[in-house]
Amino acid sequence: MSHRYGHLLSPGKIGSLQLRNRIVMAAMGTNFASEDGHTTERLISYYEARAKGGSGLIVLETSAALWPCGASMPNTIGFSKDAFIPGLSELTRRVHQHGARIMAQLNHSGKISQSDTIAGRPIPVPSAVKKSRSDMVRVLTKDELRNFIKGAGPNGVGPQYYEMTTEQIAETVHGFASAAVRARQAGFDGIELHAGHGYLLANFLSPYTNQRSDQYGGSRENRARFLLETITAVREATAPDFPIMVRLDAQEFRVEGGITLPDCVETAYLCERSGADAIDVSAYGNVAHSIAFTEAPLVHDPGGFIPFAKAVKKAVSIPVIGVGRIEPDVGDRGIAAGYFDFVAMGRGLLADPDLPAKLAAGNEKSVIPCIYCYICVSQIFINGSVCCAVNHNTGREYEGDILARTSSPQQILVIGGGPGGMESARLLSEKGHQVSLWEKEADLGGTARIAALAYEPNERLVHYLVNAVRALPIAVQLGITANRENIDTLNPDHIILATGAKRVAPEIVGKEQHHVFDGDQLRGILFGNSPTAIAKLSGPQRLLVNAGRLCQLFRNVRLMRFFSKLWMPIGREVVVIGGGLVGLELAEFLIERNRKVVVLEPGPSFGAELSIVRRARVLHQLQEDGAELHKSVGDLEIGAHMIRFSLDGEVQTKKCTQVIIAMGAQPDDSLLNELAKSGARIHQTGDCRKVGYIDGAILDARKLVQQMEL
Numbered sequence: 245m246s247h248r249y250g251h252l253l254s255p256g257k258i259g260s261l262q263l264r265n266r267i268v269m270a271a272m273g274t275n276f277a278s279e280d281g282h283t284t285e286r287l288i289s290y291y292e293a294r295a296k297g298g299s300g301l302i303v304l305e306t307s308a309a310l311w312p313c314g315a316s317m318p319n320t321i322g323f324s325k326d327a328f329i330p331g332l333s334e335l336t337r338r339v340h341q342h343g344a345r346i347m348a349q350l351n352h353s354g355k356i357s358q359s360d361t362i363a364g365r366p367i368p369v370p371s372a373v374k375k376s377r378s379d380m381v382r383v384l385t386k387d388e389l390r391n392f393i394k395g396a397g398p399n400g401v402g403p404q405y406y407e408m409t410t411e412q413i414a415e416t417v418h419g420f421a422s423a424a425v426r427a428r429q430a431g432f433d434g435i436e437l438h439a440g441h442g443y444l445l446a447n448f449l450s451p452y453t454n455q456r457s458d459q460y461g462g463s464r465e466n467r468a469r470f471l472l473e474t475i476t477a478v479r480e481a482t483a484p485d486f487p488i489m490v491r492l493d494a495q496e497f498r499v500e501g502g503i504t505l506p507d508c509v510e511t512a513y514l515c516e517r518s519g520a521d522a523i524d525v526s527a528y529g530n531v532a533h534s535i536a537f538t539e540a541p542l543v544h545d546p547g548g549f550i551p552f553a554k555a556v557k558k559a560v561s562i563p564v565i566g567v568g569r570i571e572p573d574v575g576d577r578g579i580a581a582g583y584f585d586f587v588a589m590g591r592g593l594l595a596d597p598d599l600p601a602k603l604a605a606g607n608e609k610s611v612i613p614c615i616y617c618y619i620c621v622s623q624i625f626i627n628g629s630v631c632c633a634v635n636h637n638t639g640r641e642y643e644g645d646i647l648a649r650t651s652s653p654q655q656i657l658v659i660g661g662g663p664g665g666m667e668s669a670r671l672l673s674e675k676g677h678q679v680s681l682w683e684k685e686a687d688l689g690g691t692a693r694i695a696a697l698a699y700e701p702n703e704r705l706v707h708y709l710v711n712a713v714r715a716l717p718i719a720v721q722l723g724i725t726a727n728r729e730n731i732d733t734l735n736p737d738h739i740i741l742a743t744g745a746k747r748v749a750p751e752i753v754g755k756e757q758h759h760v761f762d763g764d765q766l767r768g769i770l771f772g773n774s775p776t777a778i779a780k781l782s783g784p785q786r787l788l789v790n791a792g793r794l795c796q797l798f799r800n801v802r803l804m805r806f807f808s809k810l811w812m813p814i815g816r817e818v819v820v821i822g823g824g825l826v827g828l829e830l831a832e833f834l835i836e837r838n839r840k841v842v843v844l845e846p847g848p849s850f851g852a853e854l855s856i857v858r859r860a861r862v863l864h865q866l867q868e869d870g871a872e873l874h875k876s877v878g879d880l881e882i883g884a885h886m887i888r889f890s891l892d893g894e895v896q897t898k899k900c901t902q903v904i905i906a907m908g909a910q911p912d913d914s915l916l917n918e919l920a921k922s923g924a925r926i927h928q929t930g931d932c933r934k935v936g937y938i939d940g941a942i943l944d945a946r947k948l949v950q951q952m953e954l
């Protein structure tokens with residue numbers, strides 16, 4: 245097999261279903277359906293793009309077999325009525341025309357059915373629900389909390405549960421089977437029964453949530469009975485060769501007495517015996533713990549569930565699907581080693597629907613990388629629609645091709661080589677314009693290079709954007725500062741300012757001292773490109789920083805990440821002022837480098853600009869690693885070896901050898917004003933227009949290109 249991804253790209257089979265490769269798009273809720281459970285053009289276009297992009301199999305997002313009952317989100321696809329079939333048929337038709345196959349994920353969300361809670365419908369459970377306290381509230385901002393409160397239902401009493409009788413179980417089994425029949429009628433190539441993630445079928449499988457004493461509780465076989473009866477009923481109602489996959493949890497994280505790997509292995513075996521054609525091995529994390537979501541199902545550790553898939557694979561002879569942050573090279577090796585047969589990818593295909601086609605074409609450098617920022621899935625927490633920070637075409641496919649070639653190419657100058665500038669240049673060049681991209685530093689990347697130093701996945705995005713820009717006929721100039729003169733020489737039709745934010749450190753007593761850096765100074769020191777910032781260092785520190793600069797060390801973010809673990813000119817006891825995205829990521833970076841860190845946030849919440857799920861993870865991690873975090877602090881005063889502040893009406897002091905002010909980013913229109921009189925049309929994008937970091941910059945670039953209507 246000579247192709248680098250030969251195993252991943254080789255054809256495969258699930259039951260009778262032939263698939264063109266081993267890449268499965270994992271089920272991902274989008275909230276794109278209509279409120280009455282029908283498909284929409286937005287939803288269909290989104291799936292069609294992924295089919296066109298080369299995935300072998302698409303698993304449709306969680307859909308309600310018994311809609312409206314058991315729907316996960318307000319806009320969940322329904323399979324409970326024949327009226328849904330025409331829309332679903334159009335979906336499968338549009339997917340099939342690109343050679344992909346599609347299965348419907350049939351589900352009942354059980355005790356976490358948001359729609360039932362919001363509508364005040366009683367929710368079926370195996371046995372009485374044990375009360376648990378959620379720490380999620382601690383993580384949310386006031387605005388987010390308002391949305392969460394809707395989850396308390398119409399009378400604010402929260403979800404109402406009832407223990408299912410055997411008759412009700414039989415009715416639900418029948419409901420799943422009827423939904424599968426409709427799926428088949430609508431042209432789906434099979435179904436996936438969702439028996440994981442804390443939903444109804446998983447509630448029966450879990451010894452924690454299932455305390456029944458009848459034939460549906462107790463032993464593993466009894467707890468699996470509901471699921472196994474569903475498999476049998478679907479098989480009987482559809483056809484002997486209609487593919488049935490089952491998604492199982494290999495473990496319930498942070499659920500004492502929950503599902504364990506041996507439970508999963510035995511259930512998988514029982515599913516095979518009941519006629520299932522494949523097992524999709526996922527896991528669940530107790531949503532009452534804010535960190536749990538990034539343990540499962542959205543595992544943060546690369547390939548974190550591979551050992552689970554391996555264990556299941558040993559117990560069954562049907563195909564096993566591995567999932568959970570599996571990058572293509574790891575997936576390819578896993579298939580080759582026999583750990584699993586297929587790789588399901590979620591976030592990777594939100595970021596780049598064309599990933600499979602790009603791998604097949606040997607073009608992996610052009611794959612838009614997921615940066616594991618959790619913005620996509622955090623939308624679910626606020627009843628939003630799925631989106632992707634690095635690809636704002638995701639969910640907007642129905643708006644048409646924004647890259648359609650222009651009939652009147654223009655001369656466009658983009659000033660600023662950060663993510664917003666590079667993305668604007670890329671989009672405009674792909675449309676056929678003549679684009680110049682100017683960057684005042686020696687490297688492209690802008691502040692994303694600092695972000696990449698603190699959070700490694702960001703580096704992959706910088707690499708991708710640089711490669712994309714370099715692969716296009718864009719005239720890139722580095723080390724150039726734009727002014728009226730050089731712009732007049734180029735004489736562009738349009739100028740796009742993507743120069744980033746300015747940082748104005750707030751007025752804090754003592755901030756002028758040598759051991760206090762603001763954001764720009766820290767950046768200047770870490771990248772060795774600000775003589776005034778470097779002048780704040782001691783003699784030996786200056787020597788080392790200058791040596792690093794001379795060896796070009798600062799140009800390589802990866803090397804910087806490594807060497808900064810050995811040495812950097814930052815004291816041991818650091819106070820970070822500002823607990824926003826920048827402050828928290830900086831705190832993570834410093835802790836990894838053995839600094840003792842205190843974060844002081846003047847506002848009422850930490851990390852409001854971070855997605856809920858990532859924020860929860862960062863806060864948890866920082867606290868676990870011993871960082872001290874205080875919000876709503878006031879009266880900051882920086883002394884020579886300590887900082888003073890007020891908290892809850894009391895004055896506190898903290899010893900420190902270093903203070904970093906990580907706040908004060910503001911839009912910057914200085915260049916806009918300077919260039920106002922040039923003949924070109926001037927546009928602003930990214931942080932210089934509105935501070936929005938990577939996600940905001942990429943979105944702004946798209947909006948700008950759409951608005952320019954060139």
Ligand SMILES: Cc1cc2nc3c(=O)[nH]c(=O)nc-3n(C[C@H](O)[C@H](O)[C@H](O)COP(=O)(O)O)c2cc1C
Binds near residue numbers: 272592
């Ligand atoms: C936005 C989003 C929505 C998801 N919705 C579902 C869902 O509807 N059903 C499901 O079984 N898993 C869902 N998942 C989990 C994914 O199927 C997948 O297991 C998980 O993202 C891990 O794979 P990845 O690391 O390749 O993203 C969702 C994940 C994301 C990112």
Ligand code: SF4
Binds near residue numbers: 591
């Ligand atoms: S939003 Fe972030 S985590 Fe989600 S797919 Fe996009 S880059 Fe990945």
